[in-house]
Amino acid sequence: MSILRYQGLSRETAGEITRRELLFFNIYRCLEAGVYVSLFLTPLGGGSIRITHLLLGQSASLLYLAAALILLLLTGQLLRHLTGTIVFSLGIDIVAAVAVLFSLAGYGLVPMMLMLNIGIAALLMPRHAHAFAIAAALGVATPYVYGLFGGAHEPVSGFVVLAMSGAYLVIATLLRHLGGHVRAAEDLAERRGADLLNLEQINDLIIQRMRTGVMLVDRANYILRINESAWHLIGNPSPGEHELGVVAPELSRRLYHWRHNSRAEQTGVALAADMPEVIPRFTRLTPDDDSNVLIFLEDTSLVSQRAEELTLSSLGRLSASIAHEIRNPLAAIRYSAQLLAESPDLSADDTRLVEIINNHCTRANDVVENILQLSRRERSRPETIDLNAWVLNFVEEYKQSNDLGQDELRAVTSNRRLEAVVDPQHLQQVAWNLVQNALRYGRQPNQPARVAVVARIAADKGPPLMEVIDRGPGIPPKVAAQIFEPFYTTHEYGTGLGLYLAKQMSEASQATLEYVPIAGGGACFRITLQAVQATLSNPRISA
Template identity: 60%
Template sequence: MGTVARPRNIISVGSATTGEATRRELYFFNLFRVLQACIYVGLAYSPLAIAWIDLRFPLLGRINALLYLFFALVLFLRTEKVLGRVNLTVAVAVLYDIVAAVLALASIQDPQSGIAILLMFNIGAGAVLLPPRLAGALALFGAVALAVGATVVRYYDPHYEIGPLESVLFGTAYLASYGMFNVLGRQMRATEALAEQRGTDLANLSQVNDMIIRRMKTGVLVVDDANRIHQLNESAWMLIGSPKPELRDLGAVAPELSRRLYHWRTTGKTDTRAVALAEDVPEVLPRFTRLSPNEATNVLIFLDDTSLVSRRAEELTLSSLGRLSASIAHEIRNPLAAISYSAQLLAESEDLVVADQRMVEIINNHCARANDVVENILQLSRRERSRPELVDVNAWVNNFVEEFKASNDLGMDQLRAVTQPRLIDGLVDPQQLQQVAWNLVQNAIRYGRLPGEPARVAVIARMLGDKGPPVVEVVDRGPGIPPKVAAQIFEPFFTTHEYGTGLGLYLARQLCEANQAALEYVPVAGGGSCFRITLVNQIAPTPGRS
């Protein structure tokens, strides 16, 4: 499916291309040459011809006729074999045509102008099949050869009928024939090349359409009136349970789909309920239509994956929600900044009682929380494109841990970096990786702790196996995450904390996917959680590094 269609049986002829048309033209040209040789043999050997035609040079005429007939037959029988060298074959053949015609005219006592006229067709056919200069040279050679032959024969026979005037006229006719057939040949080649190009374009378009259909997420099947599957794409094959290639009966492959097709054929109504056509495959919504209004047998079936539909709807909803939320967030920031600034000024007052100080602290805490919500919403709506570069993951993890410790007062909590003695390179945008890891470490310190104990968090750089991709893991020794909750933690706006926004992990995964990386939750044996970032492998070793 990935190849581009190319025209078959294309052979270079001069500046044009030829295929089946050239083979046919060469076939008829060689067939005409056989008939032409038979005429020469008839004139030289036939008793009827001998009765009214005298041979001036009998031996020359008969040998010439036999050799020309042999040459014509061999060339005719080898038409298919000479298609690879058309220019050389046709040029030699036309050259021999001229020599044989001149010898035939010289050997006949009473020459017939018909032989000279027959040669005109040979020259014209050469003009069609050969490049213009070569065909013109042969036409000129034919005119000169006829004039020279007539002059030599007249030296032996002063009564020879082809005189100088007739030689000039025949030579002019050969050149005119060359010009006319050359124009005709160019027009034929241009038309043929255009037709072949159109055929190639149609073949390529057909393959592109076939590739698009094969790669469609929507399943597509073609079923005839006998309930047999004629064609299906990859998505349809998976959605009906990946049947064996020899299974073509729709009733045996997908009974429920066959039942719905029968219902649609008989009533014209479509069952709009989602259905799983096999085990461990997503539910689909079947749709039926005929290939054309006049087509009463073949039916086109579309299988819409409901999970894809839901995902697209979710993406559209999130996109719209992100734009709306960003607009609202901008409006919230100004009054939020004023409230926070006023609370800070109020906290500096010496007349505040303890209860008022507690109220000011509550205001500051909630302002900070509201600001975090605004920042997350703005990140959701203005994600920047990733700029991946080759990163030394060991060095990056060490720098990240040092920077996090310098920016946050950890108190009794522990944060450490775990690196490997080997070089680990990964392709990632370091700024976006920093944003993801910062979010994961904050969550680990906040939620990944046992009651009454400090948090113990490690940021690990390692390889998955000997030749696996590089990973960055954030591991804590807290209570872990229940399986039901773990299945939803990356969904937007899902949170188990009363002060959470449910956007942190969703944004983290989106940033990872923008870097062709993967973020997943992995339970830790003995308790705890692990959030693993799987990076892209290094494609080629960096010069100067080992």
């Protein structure tokens, strides 16, 4: 759902308003031309108005009628040249009015009819309102001036001409300001409507994306509105089913109990098969009216998850504090054990005890280091890397830093450039941890470990992947479901923090770490990275 934004009148709305006004202007012009034609071609005006130049009046009125009809038919096309259209059409109005005035004895109603033309033009083009009024005043004064200098036109009172000219200026000024106020009001109303529409869409978007289920139910238990979470929690009913008692009978029962007792049950309930338990909460839209009721469905699993996250966060801070206090005495114990191991008087049993002390000191120190690393983890600094080159360098560096003995570690890369966006330092720590686990646990009994670090693209030109694959016995499904939980381990010397820390670092770089079982035996830990530009190609193998 897109969120609409408006600044003033939208282009479509403003265009529609202008088209309507211009259409009205052209219709009035046709009516005005019809009046002129009736004066000279029908007996309607013969009794009250004396015609002095019949041929001029007939020609002018017919030409004016033809021009008015053409302008009316071309209203839509003329919108693209609005200013020129209004100036040209008003010029035709003034010329036609002057010609009609020359054809009549006196002024009659012609100047009054032209006044509406001036007013409409001032509304459409407020900046030119006074220019329109002056042009009309000069046109109306032309027959009067012509008569003053001995022309054949019957003279009229100069006061009438002056009054009409003043009226044009007044009308243009008033309608100019009125038009400004009307357009400002239209603009304000349009903005208010747009703001309300934006607000409604934002509210709908927020409600739809809320993880808490939200429903609006009327007095007849008819569902008026429902968001995605609520629809899912009540078992994804048919879109055409809106009866609460049908789609969620237990929820309808609790709502009935709340309406009559003003108290809701606080126990969790599953509203559909295979759905998590929820705690329904009810509230009225208005304090004194329960015709419409809002129902909030709080997923208890989300509440438990938030509580677990808070617990882990608090536990992490506490563990970090404890780890700092443990390091000093642990270092003293380990140093003393090393000195004791150098004594020549130790028996075989004492040497074995010293070895046990050293092993457990090493294990405790690993736990402390992991906890401290987790608590002081730095923010991710992603950058673009060539994943093929990175994997090759990593495998070579690991071989140089560790004596693999008979174990095998190799890199499998693509023969084309494979780019990914990741924090290289975090990826180094994650890959180091995964390779160590694979070499330690991913081996068949009495056989060397065979581990591969693979850089490739997911199927169908998907994101870049880095995988650490071994050919060991694999991980049982029950264990695989918990390996990324903190402090979970199946090895007596394991800390249970290595994979948890690796997953947290991967997510900090907007990557995902997952375990993928391999058919026929073995384990695969896959890191899905952010893509920059990748090309699927055949792999090549380096020793």
